[in-house]
Amino acid sequence: MNEPSQAPAVPSTHEQPTANALPVRFTGTGAEYFRIWIVNLLLTLVTLTLYLPFARARRIRYFQNHTLVGDDPLGFHADPWRMFRGYLVVLVLGIAYFVITNFLPHLGWIAVVALMVAWPWLWRASLQFRLRNTSWRGVRFRFHGDLAPAYAVMAPLFLPALALVIATAGMPSNPEEMSPDAAANFMVIFSATMLLTLLLGPWLFMRLKRYQHSGYGFTQQRTHLSGGDGRFYVICIVTALLTALIVAAFSVLMMIPAALAAPIETEVLNYGTETATEGEPSISLLMVMFYGALTAGMYLLVASLAGSYFASRTQNLLWNNTRSQKIQFRSALTWGDLLAVTAVNWLLIVLTLGLYWPWARVRSARVRLNALTVMADGDIAEWTADMPASERGALGDAAGDYMGFDIGL
Numbered sequence: 296m297n298e299p300s301q302a303p304a305v306p307s308t309h310e311q312p313t314a315n316a317l318p319v320r321f322t323g324t325g326a327e328y329f330r331i332w333i334v335n336l337l338l339t340l341v342t343l344t345l346y347l348p349f350a351r352a353r354r355i356r357y358f359q360n361h362t363l364v365g366d367d368p369l370g371f372h373a374d375p376w377r378m379f380r381g382y383l384v385v386l387v388l389g390i391a392y393f394v395i396t397n398f399l400p401h402l403g404w405i406a407v408v409a410l411m412v413a414w415p416w417l418w419r420a421s422l423q424f425r426l427r428n429t430s431w432r433g434v435r436f437r438f439h440g441d442l443a444p445a446y447a448v449m450a451p452l453f454l455p456a457l458a459l460v461i462a463t464a465g466m467p468s469n470p471e472e473m474s475p476d477a478a479a480n481f482m483v484i485f486s487a488t489m490l491l492t493l494l495l496g497p498w499l500f501m502r503l504k505r506y507q508h509s510g511y512g513f514t515q516q517r518t519h520l521s522g523g524d525g526r527f528y529v530i531c532i533v534t535a536l537l538t539a540l541i542v543a544a545f546s547v548l549m550m551i552p553a554a555l556a557a558p559i560e561t562e563v564l565n566y567g568t569e570t571a572t573e574g575e576p577s578i579s580l581l582m583v584m585f586y587g588a589l590t591a592g593m594y595l596l597v598a599s600l601a602g603s604y605f606a607s608r609t610q611n612l613l614w615n616n617t618r619s620q621k622i623q624f625r626s627a628l629t630w631g632d633l634l635a636v637t638a639v640n641w642l643l644i645v646l647t648l649g650l651y652w653p654w655a656r657v658r659s660a661r662v663r664l665n666a667l668t669v670m671a672d673g674d675i676a677e678w679t680a681d682m683p684a685s686e687r688g689a690l691g692d693a694a695g696d697y698m699g700f701d702i703g704l
Contacts, residue, residue, distance in 0.1 A: 315365075315675070319667040323361035325654030331357055332653040344386075348378035358660060364431055364669055372435075373428035381424075388413060403460045411453040415445040422507065431513070432675070439517050440510030448506045451499055455488045497531045498524060508617045514678040516619040523616050530608045537601040545593040549586060595645070599638040607633045610663060621672040628666035636662045 335350035352375040359369040388410075395406040419442055426436040501524050508520035607628045614626040640655035 315671045315673075317365035317669040317671060319664050319669065320363045321358075321361055321657075321661040321664040322363060323357065323657050323660065325657045328357060328657050329653040332656075345379075348382040349375045352378055359429060362660075362664055367432050370430040371428060372430065373424065377424075381420075385417065404457065407453060407457045407460050411450070411457070414453075415449045416442065418449065419445045422510065426511065434514060437512035438510045439512050440506055444506055448502045451495065451502075455492050458488055459485065497528045501527050504613055508613060511617075513622070516622050516678070518617050518619045518622065520613065520617050523612050526612055527609070530605060530612065533608075534601050534605040537604060538597050541593060541596050541600065545589055545596075549589055591645070595638075595641045599634060599641055603634040603637045604630050606663075610666070614667060621678075623670040625668040625670060626666055627668075628663060632662055632666075633659075 331353055335346070335353060338346040339350050352371075352373055355373070356371040359371040362369045392406045392410060396403050419438075419440055422438045422440065426438045429436045505520045508518060511518040607630045610628050611626045614624040617624050636658050640651070640658060643651040644655055
């Protein structure tokens with residue numbers, strides 16, 4: 296008996312696109328970057344910071360050219376002279392703000408309002424400039440964030456400063472001339488403002504990052520950042536607890552030698568200086584050196600332990616929740632990996648009086664970038680082929696691109 300023939304399988308028209316995993320790798324070395332860093336440092340000092348935009352361009356180009364996504368490096372195409380024009384504008388604004396707030400305090404509210412008006416525009420222009428001048432496989436990135444949301448996102452950051460400026464507008468410049476009631480009112484306003492800023496700080500940070508991560512564009516893809524506010528509050532709380540524990544532990548360590556040395560110090564004071572040998576350091580000097588070493592160690596431990604926890608958890612939170620229709624990001628940066636690199640970096644920076652800084656920057660970039668993977672659905676070559684020729688390699692015509700604003704945000 297013949298078996299019934301089976302119909303040939305028809306390929307499904309709804310097959311899921313293949314996800315291409317593109318690991319991110321950093322190939323730079325500390326020795327190579329040291330040569331760039333030392334020249335940048337010397338020329339920046341000699342030119343009284345006027346070389347700074349050219350130094351930034353050289354640094355960014357080195358790090359991006361040595362960052363591989365898949366097997367292809369990122370490119371950086373910014374004209375340093377455009378960055379120099381933008382730097383001059385930001386420098387003039389910064390000097391004007393410093394002069395007004397320090398020498399014309401009664402006009403401080405004008406400086407804050409001017410900063411509120413200018414800074415969101417500068418921030419957005421900086422993001423546009425950086426991404427327009429960054430490429431991968433010959434295609435420039437873009438930033439799609441609108442200007443109005445930039446003002447809405449940054450407004451809460453300036454309101455506390457504006458409240459403080461308005462509250463102190465009628466107060467005398469000399470604190471000794473301030474009445475007790477005015478001083479008490481100022482302390483209440485200052486404390487309330489600082490507390491509110493502290494409580495809303497994580498929320499404000501996520502607003503900034505959501506605006507930033509929701510505007511990245513590559514070909515026809517535009518990313519967005521979803522969720523994460525509650526988890527970021529947890530990250531901030533754990534970071535604060537780690538910092539508090541470290542400070543408390545070092546405070547106890549500082550109290551122990553002080554208690555042990557108190558009787559000896561008293562005896563030295565009672566007997567005078569005849570018991571001290573000429574050229575021999577006094578107990579007070581030794582205590583100051585000891586406390587200085589403990590304080591430096593405390594700061595290094597906070598930067599290493601709490602700082603690496605915050606940085607690793609924040610990187611994973613942001614990039615694991617950033618995606619577009621066909622692109623996802625995966626960040627697997629562990630606290631232990633970043634802690635090991637950060638602790639060694641700070642120790643060697645201190646021991647070499649700062650000369651290890653280039654190697655530290657390279658090691659930090661390597662551990663953070665190597666933890667990233669880009670997941671792309673489909674053939675990326677088809678995305679670039681579908682783009683209009685005018686969008687491939689185009690710089691754009693925004694004012695921020697012309698002026699070359701790059702404020703490092």
